[in-house]
Amino acid sequence: MTRIPSTSRPLSLKRRHLLAGAAAGAALLTLPAMIGRARADGPIKVAAIYTVPVEQQWVSRIHKAANAAVERGDIEYVFSENTSNNDYERVMREYAEAGHDLIIGEVFGVEDAARQVARDYPETAFLMGSSFMPKDDAPNFAVFDNYIQDASYLSGIIAGAMTKNNNIGMVGGFPIPEVNRLMHAFMAGVKETAPDAKFQVAFIGSWFDPPKAKETAFAQIDGGADILYAERFGVSDAAKEKGVLAIGNVIDTQSDYPDTVAASALWHFEPTLDHAIEMVKAGSFKAENYGVYSFMKEDGCSLAPLGTFEAKVPEEAMKLVAEREAAIRAGTFEVAINDEEPKSN
Template sequence: MTTPKSRTIATLSRRQFMASTAAVALVAGASTLATPLRAAEPIKTAGIYTVPVEQQWVSRIHKAAMTAQERGDVDYVYSENVSNTDYARVMREYAEQGYKLIIGEAFAVEQEAREVAAEYPDIAFLLGSSFKPDDALPNFAVFDNYIQDASYLSGIIAGSMTKSGNIGMVGGFPIPEVNRLMHAFMAGAHEMNPDIKFQVSFIGSWFDPPKAKETAFAMIENGADVLYAERFGVSDAAAEKGILAIGNVIDTQADYPDTVVASAIWHFEPTLDKAIAEVNAGTFKAADYGVYSFMSEGGSSLAPLGTFEDKVPEAAMTLVNERSAAIKAGTFTVEINDEEPKSS
């Protein structure tokens, strides 16, 4: 195992990134499979993560992989706390060991990850990414946690619960994967009260609970009575100060029964199950799996309210139920806004 290291934001612009990887695409294009990708059952699958598997985002990938293994669909192993500088090496090690499906995250190692994928055209790579797939790299598919639907619904609840009209939001980094969820949450809160103000801050880390907690304390001092807990540590601050919190990606209501009102949950199962089916069918290809995180695909949901079941205003729950049905039916669309959110 390597020493834990926070994931950093890639500094390349999308145009610079695509230009710098043009050579990789050409190599991959030259090695396009004459026969489709195929794997025997169970599929040898490896997960590579830059943070502990307990971290919210990664925990959902890990959970889905464990579920697939219990079904007998995959033979799953994983490495956690892999530093960005070590990521490509670990990818190669698993590739050399005969793993047929490699899952994980490429946000800070886009170029290196795609270079490795080009070297192993018979292996399916499914990695979290802010960039799109490239047909010239046919064995490299991307995904993202598009759970803006559930985030919007949790925002409606938050907007109905704040008394001060001041909501604090603590995130890791202002990247699209975080920004879109915050914007959706803010839009939901404004459904209940268009005058709500937001304090927005990013801690510059994916896993630093003490720093997230400290940032949350500052927001509470500045009047926030509801916190959006995009990072671990925020709900701890809310619990200590006796205010409310909204969870993200995982359901922590049982851990904070008097604090966490609602949570937007990410279900990675539809994404992984689609990849498993494609590998088994020999049809895995460069594709954007982001759609499988949408609520209409079963990729996200609003967690049960638990101890807050009868404490959320009826008007808010009526709107939540109406919008949930409309989202699933395709008659209401939550806006996807990847721009960095600002305090208001």
């Protein structure tokens, strides 16, 4: 694994305009439906581009899965972190130009530019976090998202059983589909055990601003919240300081907040990345929705161990959690996916 600063000098981009103009249009008409060249035996070259530090919740799960693949010998891995949206396209082109087989990252703010890069490098596989679906004009550009609504719903059941005043605060980054669906699933879980619960919903306009998230959480506690949904870093710190509970998202922070974090919904990126590696090696990578590999039935998400709260959650709530999890994995119960912006009530 190699850390590449996002401000590194550009590599030669001798093919920057290879598919420009009319030539690009003609080339796109002949692109195959998948990348048809199987890779030789041995590790494939993977590069990742992150707009935040690798310690951030969402990105840390991708980073963890990539490092696991390195340890297995499946990939060679380099990455850039803290890459600004204005610089994202340049870094994508550098990695494609350097001959990486698979480029992963998140393009929520640079969607059009990222898809253009994919069109310009048709032999490179791109697997990008996106709120949009694959398109025919970029057959080598697959998308993923953390569809962990199953685990979020289960964590909500626990939150509903633990609240004393039916007032729950929720602090998110941006009201985009990948955040909205998790919040809605959590709220649905809460309603299972606390049907009269009310929610305070706020977004801080940043993916990584712990101080702002903390201050927003303080305001919700002042508004009566006794449990906080910590979609962003900083929320659990506020909960700890004020002596209320928090529900984690994407990563497990129970050991860091043993008296605060009652439950967490975990995202496991390994099934998503492992499928992409398999497809690249087979020469079968294509534009498809990898979001399904985050579902619980694909082992893409789970409820974290409760740790110090193992014996504190009411028994009836844990019985319901077990029943619902079994039904989700069996396909007999489906957690609704609602991408609309959640509102306070």
